[in-house]
Amino acid sequence: MARPRKQGLDYFPLDVDIDQDDKIQLVEAVHGPVGFAIVIKLLMRIYKDGYYSKWTETEQLLFSKRVNVDINIINECINDCVKWDLFDKSIFENHEVLTSNGIQTRFLEAVGRRQKVEIVQEYLLLEFEDIKVYKNLSIKSINADINSIDVNINPQSKVKHSKEKNSKEQHTKIDEVVADELSKKNNEMNDKEFAKLSQFYLENIGPLTPHIGEELGHMFDNHPNELILEALKKALEANATNKIRYTNSILINWKNQLLKTLDDVKAADQRRTNSFNTPKNTRVEPVPEWFGKKDYPMEPTPDDFDIAAEREKLMKELGRLNNND
Structure with a gap:
């Protein structure tokens, strides 16, 4: 079975001074703390999905229910976010998708160690020079011919690419085909x-x-x-x-x-x-040279020991002491 591919992030970077950004301040100035909360909630949703989030009527209704904010207020805030370039205007108007150059840059940095990351060509805002360093990218198209290769990845750069030489464009296309096959x-x-x-x-x-x-x-x-x-x-x-x-x-x-x-x-x-089986260091006592020998020395013992005679001798000594007293 084909493996399910993780697209989104478990967490995303949030600058501690995000409220000082001019675009955020504009949203907050018009919509207050609710506008700020909507932006953060949208970023959470986008990074959970990956680097973009669809914004059709269905998503609008579900998002409104989850954050418990009137859908009209949310859409007013979204429109202002698009107007002030928090989200890309062309992608939003043409595809009903919320994304931005900054979001895509942070996403690619976060997934740089994954083996494969799929990018939708129509939603991509970064230049080819910016993404070629990521060897794990697989760029796909939502159009019918998904195998077609368009070197003009960013719609905003068509004029720039049209000025390049034909030979360079053909060479780029060949490189793209080889990379795609690999x-x-x-x-x-x-x-x-x-x-x-x-x-x-x-x-x-x-x-x-x-x-x-x-x-x-x-x-x-x-x-x-x-x-x-x-x-x-x-x-x-x-x-x-x-x-x-x-x-x-x-x-x-x-x-x-x-x-x-x-x-x-x-x-x-x-x-x-091996470390468990190795005995710990213990003190080793020196062994006498005679240890283990059959003829090791023994303490001398008397050959003839008369117990009765010794007893009589002791009794006489005790009697003599008593007489002296």
Whole structure:
């Protein structure tokens, strides 16, 4: 089965002086604290989804219900946010999507270590020069021909790209095609590896619910597959109640120890076993030279010892002492 891919973030950076930003101050000046709260709630929603959020009538109604604010007030605030460039105007008007250049930049920085991140070409505001450093990106189109490649990723840069030489554009397109093919092969390999992980969980632990699938996907994005399988085996051996949590704690511990491969883990386990089997330092008493010899010296004992004579001798000594008294 194909692995569920985590798109959003668990948390996002929020500057302590965000209320000093001119755009935020404009929203707060018109809409008060409610406007500020709406912006923060929208950012939470966007980063939870990824780097953009759809804003159709359905989303508007649900958002209004969740934050308990009148939908008209929310839409007035949204319109002002678009007017003051908190959200990109062209994307909002053409696709009913809330996003911005800054949101996309922070998102890509946050997911830089994931194995694959999918970006919708029509919503992308960053220049090709800005995103080419991220090798894990897979750019897709929402148009019918999703395999077509458009080097003019940012609609705002069409004039700039149209002025480039044809040879340079063709070279860029070739590079994009090669990169896309490599990305597809990597994705197929990753899906096979994740299928092994899912199959192991199903056969040895239990049903693969959507929540479990997402947790496994998060592990897969951050740890080698062979280590995840090994950690799951240890969770089974320990008969852990929450095997996913137990597995994740093992993986984090290995990562903190800089154990990157299964061989590293086995070597660390062997070192730990050896340390347990090695006896502790104890004081060693010197052994006499004669120890263990058959003819070691013994204390001399009298050959003839007359008990009666010795008793009589003692009695005479006691009698003599009594007479003197």
